[in-house]
Amino acid sequence: MDKVPITISVNGESHKALVKPSTTLLDFLREHLFLTGTKKGCNTGECGACTVILDGRVVNSCLILAVDANGSQVITVEGLGDAEHPHPLQKAFVEHGAIQCGYCSPGMLISSKALLDRNPNPSEAEIKMTLAGNLCRCGGYLKIIEAIRSVAKT
């Protein structure tokens, strides 16, 4: 099959590429742009490790075709902050012990950021409802909720 030209903005930077229609946004980010912060946990939209923000919406990037994201704006964990200026959520996750193996963390951070962008002061119930699609096997979720609430309060 012929490759298709796409233009996608990722973390504010525009990228042009030729991709097979079957390439997912996740594989495009990881293997074409080498933005490996977004993780592949299941590849079928069930674990949330691949969560990115696509045109303002929190989605599983493994279920989005890169061609379907043509013309779109994507935010990944790499776009949240850096070591000099971490995003308040990144800082809070570190301080509250909300990161153990770290594999779910990029997805959790993205989902958390999108939640706070939508509602700066979510209830615990809303946090749980929004982040239920981000699985964690190490941490038990409680410190993540604590970290989000600490940022929400400020």
Next chain:
Amino acid sequence: MNEFQYIMPGSLEEALALAARYETKSALLAGGTDLIVQMKRGFKSPSRLINLKKIRDLNNIDYSPEKGLFIGPLVTHNVLSEHPTILEKYSLLAEAARTIGTFQIRERGTIGGNICNASPAADTIPPLICLSAKLKLESSTEKRAVGIEDFFEGPQKTRLKPDEILTQIEIPILPPRAGGVYLKLGVRKALEIAVVGVATVLTLDDKMTCVGARIALASVAPTPLPCHKAEAVLVGEKIGDKVIEQAAKAAREEAVPISDLRGTAEYRREMVYVLTKRALNEAFRRNSGIGYAKEKEYG
């Protein structure tokens, strides 16, 4: 995933023209939350994907107090679950949309996709059945409307013709004293396909007599299941514990569940009874159709 041709038509006419050429095995791409997974697992391998998302007309929600509610097939579950009119007037549909999968899935998955994927466990379909939804199906040569009850043939099988696209879901106005609810049972509280789902709408007159009853079930038959016998138990009766009990038992009789990974047929039948009772009680409580019930936990 197999390789495929990818097309993104800019208008409905263009999309219909593509669909008309159905000698090429095509699939319609909405949110992709079912289709992409099925393609990755090798259950579907279309040669061509037609992405509908540029067609803005398919993504509207319109309401008028005279004509009713009109939902485009590309409306996502999260939009449905937060839409003020739907929350106010058709809250069971919002409730059902809210139970689907995960937040990420709901941001992307669409009501049209949920209907056309036709899983017997689909959460939005039983509420749509109870709301007497009509589906507008269009091809390049024909426009027709099908009652949602008549749309399903079997698991993942609908009466959508190969050259047709679902273009609108029409839901009539509810009478003033109508209340509905959707209850879903699973093993955990998210990322669940229903073990059993129950939707109901009860319409009462001012004497608390039932003048209309709709009950529909998920996951207990090859297709989403309307329970007309259970409904008949209620119509004309004053709503109370006894008649609710009878209706729940009747629903249990109508259900034809199978045993699978998620539960045995026996358990599912029993849960039809339990959830139908609870749903009818809750619908009765809400009979004005106003007010979004506080978050219901599973069971």
Next chain:
Amino acid sequence: MEEVYHIIGKKVPRVDALSKAMGDLKYVSDLYLPGILVGKVLRSPLPHGKILHIDIFKAVRLPGVKAIITAEDTPQRKFCMNPAWANNMILQGEKVRYVGDQVAAVAAIDEDIATEAISLIKVDYEPLPAVFDPEEAMKPGAPKIHQEENNIALHSVRNFGDVEQGFREADTICEGTFYSPAIAHCCLEPRGCVAYYDLSGKLSVWSTTQTPHPLREELSEVLGIPQNKISVFQAPMGGAFGARMGMDPIDGIAAVLSMKSGRPVKVVNTREEEFLSSRIRYPMRVWIKSGAKGNGRLIAREIKVVTDNGAYNHEGQYIMGNAGSKLAQLYAVPNIRYDGFLVYTNNVYGGAFRGYGNPQITYAMEIQLDQIAEALHMDPAVIRMINANKPNSVTASGCKIGSCGLTECIKTVAESSKWEGKKRAKKEEQFSPRRGIGMACMIHGGSGVKFFWGKDCNFSSAIVKINTDGSIDLLTGSAELGQGSNTTLAMIVAEILGVSLSSMNIINGDTDTTPACLGAWGSRQTFSAGNAVRYAALEARKMLFEVASELLEAPIQDLQARDGNIFVSGTPTKYVTVKQAAAESWRNRGNPIIGKGVNVDPWSIQPDLKTGYGNVSSAYAFAAQAAEVEVDTETGFVNVINFWCGHDVGKAINPLGVECQIEGGVVSMGLGYALMENLILEGGKVQNANFADYKIPTMLDSCQVKTYFIESMDEHGPFGAKGVGEPAMIPSAAAVANAIYDAVGVWVTELPITPEKLLKAIKEKQTSER
């Protein structure tokens, strides 16, 4: 006098957390080397069959394919954690023995081509009769899975005291059967390996391994390459929980693909492959009988276990030993008998999984203890207080319990959960949902065990180097799985040298540069690697103090190190900095500061191979957990509301890290094990190989968890510390089950306690009461 530490006991964020939060840390699947190929494995669709012929004709000609290997391309050496039991190979040549077994592998320029090439390989099998139930597999005439006479991989018996006499003396006896199913690890990161065999004949392997040094040894044996030609780098890991202990076939497969193609190769499991072949928690059917005196003291305990080994040996023999050891260990029951069968079947085979046989046995023991309590009209917390292990005691199996805070654990949990009041609450007056509270305790090795690898083998080693600018390199052979061990070990070094954590560089799990350590398992690293780094830091400090003593003209024994300075105790204004002392040693004495530490764990021994007698761990961890649940009596749905956890950790070096382990163990694993996890196999094939159908708890399923540290200050542990990784989830399922009983009066003895199973039990009880 209580020590005042400057960092030990403080809540410290993980040293690697920021790089994880940035998405910067590179896991195996994030690694790229020039020319790297993607490897894929062809797996058997049959549970049992002879491999007649493998046809790679089409596959090898597919453009983009760079290497295809079958068993013939490998040295065909069998491997296992213990070579004496080795019967697995990285690629099977003769027979396949489970659905998912490795038959061939491909390396290609991208994943799509590799996947297509796999589909083009044609394998002719001769199907053989298969057996899936271990009790069927034990019977004469069952299909033979290996060369041995029968499918019994191990029959292990333990007798301590006189169990018959014990039961005769008992005033109450309870008996029952329990079942624990196949459980998948569900690490968020699928297992993977990057291997590169270069032109000089050196093999470099980046692996999701918990045991880098042992992996190097195993690879050397399986591939026939000298150990010093193999470099293993433990890649940052997205979870492990035992799944990554010992060599995985894909480690060997990636290596051979690289040898054949001459290029680096990356092999990463898909999620489906993770479920199909992830070396599960061993399913166990446990028949248990317990006897107690009228005062509640357990006097006898007997268990018969049939364990499904699956198709190959991995760690089943050790797990049987660990499970059996708990009978005499928990509550120091004086008379015990353990009779365990480990049986081959054509199911996916088992491996190490958090608790290592202990959760399965504890589920049975702790529910039965509640049953005994009920028979004696005794409160479950009280009976546990009566039976709790005491410090400085010896069990019938020869385990020397040194530090032990179990009594405090039970007390703390009972008080904080308001146990008494809740137990007395009138349950009959509740409608649905019904609330209940339950408790369970556990014992586990807190320092690793001397089961493996040889007669006296549980070591860790480390090196501490202090550079001329005062910065520190800590080289430790240990593995950082995400459990926080690097942070804990760095804290130990920082405390001893009186420096900040930020001055430390930690290199772990690199077989080229770090000294040997057995890795992360058995909740051992805090204790074992902790002692090793402690010794290394003490030696480095001694060298520093020798120099400082001269510079300050003060005796060494008067010196102290704090905040980067070395000073005479009581006179902090008269100091030299660590940097000055290190530079002085390097430049003016020609003596770089290098401290070496080895912990050989001299306080434990390998138990007698026949009788099982012996002090297998240097320290033991204890815990009590209480769970509060709400049961919907019409649907059987269980909502876990609260957990109170009292853990004897010896000393919480990093309380934040310990809390994380306990919360994670209870919520992300314990709840799942109790209520929803079950790897369903039919005809040997996994039916629920995805996260929708294999259910682990989501954030919505989480409960509140309160953790309490009981610091019994183990005399051998670094700063008194013992392990907590596995203890976190060992008693959780039993606590939930006992809470459910308190709510609705039924015990579900077969895990998981799904709504359907619980409802059935409730209805059966209602029927029998009528």
